[in-house]
Amino acid sequence: MAFGAWILPLLLSPRLPAAPRPLWPSSVALALVLVGALGSLNAACYAGLALAVVGQTGWSARRALWFASAIAWMPVLGWLTRDLSDSLRLPLRLLIAGCGVLPMVMPTLRTPSKSTP
Numbered sequence: 057m058a059f060g061a062w063i064l065p066l067l068l069s070p071r072l073p074a075a076p077r078p079l080w081p082s083s084v085a086l087a088l089v090l091v092g093a094l095g096s097l098n099a100a101c102y103a104g105l106a107l108a109v110v111g112q113t114g115w116s117a118r119r120a121l122w123f124a125s126a127i128a129w130m131p132v133l134g135w136l137t138r139d140l141s142d143s144l145r146l147p148l149r150l151l152i153a154g155c156g157v158l159p160m161v162m163p164t165l166r167t168p169s170k171s172t173p
Contacts, residue, residue, distance in 0.1 A: 065160035121159060
């Protein structure tokens with residue numbers, strides 16, 4: 057559920073940027089997934105997936121916040137919040153995901169739709 061909320065900016069973006077994107081997010085994402093797979097470090101695989109998704113839309117300060125909020129759907133957050141009540145974990149995950157998604161989605165929602173006469 058948290059991943060579904062987190063991925064919204066990619067699904068709601070009208071189109072991916074046509075300008076060439078920097079290569080480093082994809083390269084780092086691939087390296088993280090490779091290290092995670094070879095070393096059995098699932099956290100590195102999840103971070104690589106998040107970086108690959110965010111890297112598809114370019115890179116900016118808003119996207120860095122979106123990337124940081126990816127911890128909302130990663131299993132490591134469950135481990136970090138293992139002492140919390142089960143009824144608090146999902147709202148916490150959705151809150152963290154929302155903090156990263158909201159700055160990304162707001163410009164999309166504010167854009168007035170062009171109607172044809």
